[in-house]
Amino acid sequence: MAPKQEIQADTTTGVWTVQTRTSTYLLDFDEMTLLRAPGVGGDDSEDWTVSRLRRDSEDIPLLGVKSCRVGESAQFWVRAADDPDVRTWRITTPVVSIERIG
Structure with missing residues (x-):
């Protein structure tokens, strides 16, 4: 599917990948889950450090998206x-790309 510029706050379906400067997120609105893969897909810039987060x-x-925009x-x-x-x-960290994958 084509890259998107944003995920709307009222989104309720689909599976999306969101790549940030330091990580990749998988948002599954059908299952209402979020998965963060730290360091995956980030850039090599020394301006950004990959933080380790619980889970x-x-x-x-x-529960929802307040904002998600490239x-x-x-x-x-x-x-x-x-x-x-x-x-x-x-x-x-700042979003680099958004794609609906399912």
Whole structure:
């Protein structure tokens, strides 16, 4: 499928990849999960450091997208996988590319 410039906040279906300066995210709106692969697809610039986050490379419950646009940091609303009462934001380094893959 063709690259996109943004994922709309009201998106409710499909599987998307979001590549940032330091990582690649897989958003599955059908299953409502988010997976972060740190260091995958990032650039070699020394301006950006790959941070290690809890639950990297694991599916975590996705509650929604506040913003996700090429050239800006994305903001994903997620639930802690080990405590359903805890909700938090995942804020990324600037988005390089967005693609709907399913």
